[in-house]
Amino acid sequence: MIRSVGAKTLVTLLVTSAVALGGGMHEGHKVFYQNRFEQNAAAKTAGVSVDPQTRELVLAEGTNHPYVRTGIFMSLPARAARPFSAVFPSWQAEVPESTSLEVAFRFANGDTGPWTRWYPVQREADLELGAIYRFIQFRAILTSDNGDTTPRVSAVSLHFGIVNQDQPPIPAGRVVDLPRPPVVSREQWGARPAKETYTQHVPVILTIHHTSSPTAASYNGPSTIRGIQNYHMDAPTHNWIDIGYHFLVAPDGTIFQGRPELVSGAHCIPNPGKIGICVIGDFQPPSTEQPSDAQYAHLVDLVSHLAGKYGISPQGIGGHRDWMTTDCPGQRLYDRLPEIRAEVGRRIDAAGSK
Numbered sequence: 231m232i233r234s235v236g237a238k239t240l241v242t243l244l245v246t247s248a249v250a251l252g253g254g255m256h257e258g259h260k261v262f263y264q265n266r267f268e269q270n271a272a273a274k275t276a277g278v279s280v281d282p283q284t285r286e287l288v289l290a291e292g293t294n295h296p297y298v299r300t301g302i303f304m305s306l307p308a309r310a311a312r313p314f315s316a317v318f319p320s321w322q323a324e325v326p327e328s329t330s331l332e333v334a335f336r337f338a339n340g341d342t343g344p345w346t347r348w349y350p351v352q353r354e355a356d357l358e359l360g361a362i363y364r365f366i367q368f369r370a371i372l373t374s375d376n377g378d379t380t381p382r383v384s385a386v387s388l389h390f391g392i393v394n395q396d397q398p399p400i401p402a403g404r405v406v407d408l409p410r411p412p413v414v415s416r417e418q419w420g421a422r423p424a425k426e427t428y429t430q431h432v433p434v435i436l437t438i439h440h441t442s443s444p445t446a447a448s449y450n451g452p453s454t455i456r457g458i459q460n461y462h463m464d465a466p467t468h469n470w471i472d473i474g475y476h477f478l479v480a481p482d483g484t485i486f487q488g489r490p491e492l493v494s495g496a497h498c499i500p501n502p503g504k505i506g507i508c509v510i511g512d513f514q515p516p517s518t519e520q521p522s523d524a525q526y527a528h529l530v531d532l533v534s535h536l537a538g539k540y541g542i543s544p545q546g547i548g549g550h551r552d553w554m555t556t557d558c559p560g561q562r563l564y565d566r567l568p569e570i571r572a573e574v575g576r577r578i579d580a581a582g583s584k
Contacts, residue, residue, distance in 0.1 A: 263272065265438040267383075270305045277301030278372060287370065287383040295377030303370040303383075307341040310366060312555065314390035318499045319351045320469040321386040328375040335388065336361035344566075353426060354471055356500040358393055385466035391499025391554050400435065403543030406581040407515070410539075413477070413485045419452035422459060424472040428493035431502040433540045436533055436547045439497060439508040440559040446481040446511040446519050454510065455486050462496065469495045475508040477532060484526030485532055498553050505536060513560025520562055525542045530570055534577045544578075545570035 231351040267280050278292045278301035288296035306572070317335065325331045337359060344453060349357060366388060368410040372381045383521075434574045444454055459473040474496035487504070488493060489495050497506035510528060511519045548566055550558035 235375065240390070253340070256584065261578060264372050265298040269301065270308075270418065272304040272306050272367075272406055273478070274304045275302065276369075278303045280469065281382070284382070287372070289372050289374055289377075289380040292377045295410050296480045297377050297380045299373050299374050299377050300389050301372045303372070305368045307338070307365050307367050309341065310390055312390070313362045313364050313392070315360070315362045315390040315393045316356060316499050317351075318354065318356050318391070318496065318501065319387070320353050320389075320471075320496075321566070322384040322466065324382040326381070327381045329379055330371075330373045331379045331381040332371040334369045336367050336369075338365045338367075340365055342357065346453045348416045352498060354467075354494070354501075355429065355512075356494070356502060358500055362392070368584070372390050385469055389466055389499060393500065400546045401543050403537060403541045405541040406538040406578050406580055406582055408535045408538035408577055409531070410535045411485055411528055413487050413532075414452070415510075416487050419455050419486055422463065422474070425490075426471045429491065429502070430492060431494040433491060433505045433536070433554075434503040434542060434546060435505070435549055436536055437504045437506050437541055437553065438507060438529075438533075438548070438559050438563065440513050440563055440572075441508060441510050441559070442512045442514065442558070444510060445517070446522070449481050449510055451480075452486070454480075458508075462545075468496075470494075475506040477507045478504070478530065479507065479509045479525055481510055481522050483522070483524050483528040485528055498550055504553075505540075509559060512562075513562040513564075515555045515561060516551045517560070527568070530573055533570060537574050538578055538581065544575040547571050547574060 263494060275299050276314045277290050280286070280287055281288050289301045292298045303328055319333065319335065321333060323331055332350055334350045336345045336348045338345045343458065345367070351357060368386060370383055388490055438457055438583055441458070457477055462468050462470045462474045463472065473488045476491055476495055478486045480486065491505055495504065495506045498504050507529070509521060509525060514519065537547065547567065549572060550556050550565045551564065
């Protein structure tokens with residue numbers, strides 16, 4: 231039995247802080263829908279239902295076929311926890327052959343509009359809006375060529391960010407050959423394959439993060455990296471196609487490969503052009519953790535190699551908080567970024583003078 235969707239009171243989950251595995255402190259940077267499609271449905275919703283067993287959004291029952299051929303879900307407006315000018319969409323869905331799913335969002339500064347046009351989005355495709363907004367609405371169009379099967383949508387998430395238009399351009403650096411430190415491959419740490427094809431990008435910025443949780447004390451080798459990947463891929467607040475970072479640096483100095491360097495990550499909106507390096511630990515007071523000597527040394531080695539390889543100047547090395555409103559990478563690590571930039575610059579200059 232499939233229960234029809236009805237318009238009810240909005241109970242969209244607005245996440246005000248996320249400190250689970252690999253989450254950091256993102257202070258209300260996301261809104262997500264899961265198991266709440268009935269309560270979030272606007273009056274224009276038609277031709278869709280909620281499967282009572284799985285709580286997934288599906289096409290409604292058909293007359294001569296199991297399902298109708300087209301249905302549309304439109305959410306009630308939701309207020310973001312803070313203003314935003316860029317978004318990063320993702321979702322969990324099954325789209326069998328002969329069916330399709332189109333997800334779109336629109337934006338406004340009030341719950342009654344005026345609204346922007348609908349923006350059809352691709353999963354994990356950053357969207358810069360060119361203006362600042364506060365409200366969002368999402369639409370899903372489900373279709374079936376023959377009515378015999380249906381797409382199934384279990385969760386939709388949207389992460390927010392602000393594009394800093396006043397930031398001065400980052401000058402290009404020099405391409406030099408600096409040693410690549412040892413890196414544990416995805417195969418070696420037991421990574422799951424990505425759910426979908428990555429989006430290619432050209433690295434121009436190195437962004438440093440901390441995990442916040444797990445802390446250094448709870449680090450347990452490759453199983454910790456697998457846990458972060460599982461959280462990024464499976465949590466309804468994320469639904470990402472893979473682990474969000476490109477590299478992770480463990481408390482003992484071990485460096486793990488996340489996503490390939492030449493594909494866009496899921497760690498700092500807008501993501502294209504940014505290589506994300508996550509240092510495992512909580513470096514934000516009241517935590518008293520500090521990066522270990524080995525962790526810091528290998529982080530500098532990695533950042534130096536990447537800056538030389540892609541011609542990224544020291545000015546292009548920053549913390550997560552330099553691009554978004556967040557405490558990441560924690561004050562104790564953030565305070566060391568000037569010395570990281572200085573050391574990277576020294577190594578690049580030394581290599582360039584040979």
